[in-house]
Amino acid sequence: MAEQIKILDTTLRDGEQSPGVSLTAQDKVDIAKQLERLGVDIIEAGFPLTSQGDLEAVAAVARAVRGPVIAALAHANPKAVDAARDALKDAERSRIHVFLSTSDIHLMHQLRKNKEDVLELAVTNVARAKQYCEDVEFSPMDATRSDREYVYAMLQECIDAGATTVNIPDTVGYTVPEEFEEFIRSIFENVSNIDKATVSVHCHNDLGLAVANSLAAIRAGARTIEVCVNGIGERAGNASLEEVAMAIRMRSDLLGFETNIVPSEIYRTSRLVSNLTGMSVQPNKAIVGGNAFRHESGIHQDGVLKMRQTYEIMNPTHLGWPAMEGGIVLGKTSGRHGFKARLEALGYDLGDEELSRAFLAFKELADKKQVIDDRDLEALVADKMRTVEETYHLESVQVSCGDKASPTATVRLVGPDGAVLADAALGTGPVDAIYKAINRIVHVENALTEFSVNSVTEGIDAQGEVTIRIESDGRSYVGRGADTDIIVASARAYMNALNRLLSVQRNAESEVPASS
Numbered sequence: 010m011a012e013q014i015k016i017l018d019t020t021l022r023d024g025e026q027s028p029g030v031s032l033t034a035q036d037k038v039d040i041a042k043q044l045e046r047l048g049v050d051i052i053e054a055g056f057p058l059t060s061q062g063d064l065e066a067v068a069a070v071a072r073a074v075r076g077p078v079i080a081a082l083a084h085a086n087p088k089a090v091d092a093a094r095d096a097l098k099d100a101e102r103s104r105i106h107v108f109l110s111t112s113d114i115h116l117m118h119q120l121r122k123n124k125e126d127v128l129e130l131a132v133t134n135v136a137r138a139k140q141y142c143e144d145v146e147f148s149p150m151d152a153t154r155s156d157r158e159y160v161y162a163m164l165q166e167c168i169d170a171g172a173t174t175v176n177i178p179d180t181v182g183y184t185v186p187e188e189f190e191e192f193i194r195s196i197f198e199n200v201s202n203i204d205k206a207t208v209s210v211h212c213h214n215d216l217g218l219a220v221a222n223s224l225a226a227i228r229a230g231a232r233t234i235e236v237c238v239n240g241i242g243e244r245a246g247n248a249s250l251e252e253v254a255m256a257i258r259m260r261s262d263l264l265g266f267e268t269n270i271v272p273s274e275i276y277r278t279s280r281l282v283s284n285l286t287g288m289s290v291q292p293n294k295a296i297v298g299g300n301a302f303r304h305e306s307g308i309h310q311d312g313v314l315k316m317r318q319t320y321e322i323m324n325p326t327h328l329g330w331p332a333m334e335g336g337i338v339l340g341k342t343s344g345r346h347g348f349k350a351r352l353e354a355l356g357y358d359l360g361d362e363e364l365s366r367a368f369l370a371f372k373e374l375a376d377k378k379q380v381i382d383d384r385d386l387e388a389l390v391a392d393k394m395r396t397v398e399e400t401y402h403l404e405s406v407q408v409s410c411g412d413k414a415s416p417t418a419t420v421r422l423v424g425p426d427g428a429v430l431a432d433a434a435l436g437t438g439p440v441d442a443i444y445k446a447i448n449r450i451v452h453v454e455n456a457l458t459e460f461s462v463n464s465v466t467e468g469i470d471a472q473g474e475v476t477i478r479i480e481s482d483g484r485s486y487v488g489r490g491a492d493t494d495i496i497v498a499s500a501r502a503y504m505n506a507l508n509r510l511l512s513v514q515r516n517a518e519s520e521v522p523a524s525s
Contacts (some may be wrong), residue, residue, distance in 0.1 A: 023249070046278075054071065124159055177208065296323075416441065
């Protein structure tokens with residue numbers, strides 16, 4: 010039987026540190042539940058000390074998820090360790106992850122402390138975490154640019170202080186596979202108590218080597234790999250969960266390992282994270298990119314038609330990709346049972362209220378499209394599932410525009426007290442006019458920083474999916490909307506982002522300051 014590699018997913022912590030990403034507590038719970046279905050062993054849910062909101066989000070994940078270990082990050086600081094403890098108090102299985110820099114450049118220019126003081130900080134706070142939690146992880150940040158003897162000494166003492174996992178992070182994506190493999194081997198040779206801890210690795214993708222470095226590390230003895238869905242994260246991102254998991258699975262003959270990841274949940278997990286973070290997956294992304302299983306070359310097409318394995322080493326349907334042909338075809342005459350059955354086949358298990366809302370949206374879509382395929386359904390369900398608590402609901406939007414006319418938009422919103430509010434505005438284009446009209450009603454200061462449109466399917470009647478990003482008070486909010494009418498999708502996306510902004514503002518106003 011192949012040896013087990015544990016997967017620690019840090020999408021909710023390092024992934025959220027991607028520029029422009031801001032997840033609500035409910036977003037984190039939704040992603041965490043999907044990560045549980047995916048088979049992730051450890052979920053790093055956040056960094057509780059950063060804000061009361063993040064502490065509460067980690068606590069919400071700890072209450073909602075029962076399978077995987079729930080981890081919280083803390084730098085080597087008593088308040089941070091205590092915040093992690095507070096956030097994890099309701100977890101079935103918890104882990105406190107303590108980190109502290111070890112490289113000379115970090116010690117000199119960031120911490121401004123000497124090596125002896127930093128070592129004492131690490132040991133003291135690992136010991137503090139051990140008082141609260143049996144499962145403690147320690148990371149010497151920027152390990153791959155650190156003095157190795159210093160890393161060995163710090164790992165030795167932190168294990169003695171109670172660390173059960175020691176994580177070797179390539180924090181700035183500097184190392185290469187051969188070098189990293191040798192480094193991991195050297196840890197086993199130079200840290201005498203390493204047998205008392207699991208070695209983990211956390212690789213960044215600045216040189217595009219995060220997955221390769223992670224695989225090299227397990228050859229050297231690492232038994233946990235830290236990853237993010239879609240490879241998101243700081244700067245160029247982290248090792249991609251789906252790439253690591255499928256590389257281990259597809260090359261078990263060479264590597265000799267396995268994971269608990271359920272391949273059929275990969276595509277759905279990727280889509281959910283993309284939807285909630287607003288970070289689109291690049292078309293040529295391995296495993297989950299739009300072109301990952303498309304063939305343009307005539308030679309490739311001929312081979313795949315004769316035998317799929319000629320040019321595909323994985324079956325997309327085994328990864329949860331929706332079938333492009335066959336199965337139940339849905340249209341305007343389809344009923345609720347057929348609709349529900351198709352969603353269940355795609356892996357969506359909606360509650361009665363969610364199903365009713367999605368079925369109503371499906372019927373509206375069916376009046377505009379003759380045939381609705383699985384990609385349409387995914388966009389439709391994602392659109393309904395990402396709805397935040399609505400302060401304002403978009404009731405209708407109408408636009409008048411043309412090359413000789415001034416774009417004019419009229420919108421009708423239902424306000425928080427149920428009153429219908431209407432206004433109109435001129436703009437430089439139809440979308441600008443819509444957003445100005447909405448702003449005249451909502452009165453929330455914000456700046457539009459990103460606007461993108463993608464076609465969900467092919468054809469003139471395809472749904473368009475609009476992703477926008479707005480910024481207010483230095484924080485970004487993502488909104489998405491889908492419709493066969495791009496103008497309507499744009500309005501929905503803006504309302505989605507505005508409602509997120511208003512929800513965060515409302516929660517901030519009601520927050521009670523944490524006691525010291």
